[in-house]
Amino acid sequence: MLHENTAENRTEAPMSTRDESTSLAAAKIIYNLPFNDLLFRAQTVHRANFDPNAVQMSRLLSIKTGGCAEDCGYCSQSAHSPTGLKASKLMMVEKVLAEARKAKAEGATRYCMGAAWRSPKDRDMDTLLAMVAGVKGLGMETCMTLGMLSPAQAGALSKAGLDYYNHNIDTSEEFYSQIITTRTFADRLETLSNVREAGMKVCAGGILGMGETTGDRISMLVTLANLQPAPESVPINMLIPIPGSKLADADPVDPIEFVRTIALARILMPRTHVRLSAGRTQMSDEMQALCFFAGANSIFAGDTLLTTENPGEDHDTALFRRLGLKPMELEPAE
Numbered sequence: 001m002l003h004e005n006t007a008e009n010r011t012e013a014p015m016s017t018r019d020e021s022t023s024l025a026a027a028k029i030i031y032n033l034p035f036n037d038l039l040f041r042a043q044t045v046h047r048a049n050f051d052p053n054a055v056q057m058s059r060l061l062s063i064k065t066g067g068c069a070e071d072c073g074y075c076s077q078s079a080h081s082p083t084g085l086k087a088s089k090l091m092m093v094e095k096v097l098a099e100a101r102k103a104k105a106e107g108a109t110r111y112c113m114g115a116a117w118r119s120p121k122d123r124d125m126d127t128l129l130a131m132v133a134g135v136k137g138l139g140m141e142t143c144m145t146l147g148m149l150s151p152a153q154a155g156a157l158s159k160a161g162l163d164y165y166n167h168n169i170d171t172s173e174e175f176y177s178q179i180i181t182t183r184t185f186a187d188r189l190e191t192l193s194n195v196r197e198a199g200m201k202v203c204a205g206g207i208l209g210m211g212e213t214t215g216d217r218i219s220m221l222v223t224l225a226n227l228q229p230a231p232e233s234v235p236i237n238m239l240i241p242i243p244g245s246k247l248a249d250a251d252p253v254d255p256i257e258f259v260r261t262i263a264l265a266r267i268l269m270p271r272t273h274v275r276l277s278a279g280r281t282q283m284s285d286e287m288q289a290l291c292f293f294a295g296a297n298s299i300f301a302g303d304t305l306l307t308t309e310n311p312g313e314d315h316d317t318a319l320f321r322r323l324g325l326k327p328m329e330l331e332p333a334e
């Protein structure tokens, strides 16, 4: 029976670390622990590795919106879905830097720049490199998400000062082709490997609520935990169904299952920043509080994510005050 509070569950559910490979079977046992045992385990791992009351704050800017050649079923920016989103050109470097300065003044320590591309074109590389160098020069951590990268592109971005590259694996390998057909799960892993090879930190996570099974969610986390090393950041998104997209009518995720997934991510990847990403506007304050207790310790601050809503600064400030949370300081450069 699932969630049975047996002595076996309490004593034999394996305590994984990122340095050992994690099996799907072991992860399933952890995921299905009684909720209180699971949360206690996750909070214990969290406290051993992080300040439990500090949350890392990132800011995200869409530097090129819409008109994407890929057909990701969850996305408002795919040219394959009639979502009504207007495509824009790549932003000018100065405009991006002005936005980054504002975000820094408002307390963000990491600046993430996202472009709706299958992969960057070589003609855009100089502009992207100037953005990275400029944001880095402001004393912020830099992150980009631009689609697939060749080894040469990854190397150039790293050299310009890019700290993190975001490239989500989205879901399990088994479920992947139900959501995206224009690329494969293996393509994703290849870019992640190019990013690592180039010396950058990895931000990779996925989305819950696309019709996947619990097994798919667990499998996705096991894939991430078994990357060598595991990603430094793992964003967990809750699908916001976009009218006109393939997943417009997807059923919502059970909030308890969502919290279980966060807890499993924390246990399988003890030193990773687990980020509550898209979907926070749909979550109650109590659900967010449970996610923080389960080990989430990073959020996107600001009113919008790439194209979807995000709780505004005031709401987050009030929630942080009610929960006694504080923004995480930027770690000193190594």
Ligand code: SF4
Residues within 6 Å of the ligand: 068, 069, 070, 071, 072, 075, 076, 077, 078, 079, 115, 116, 117, 118, 147
């Ligand atoms: S998720 Fe990214 S790659 Fe997929 S359609 Fe949207 S912008 Fe394009």
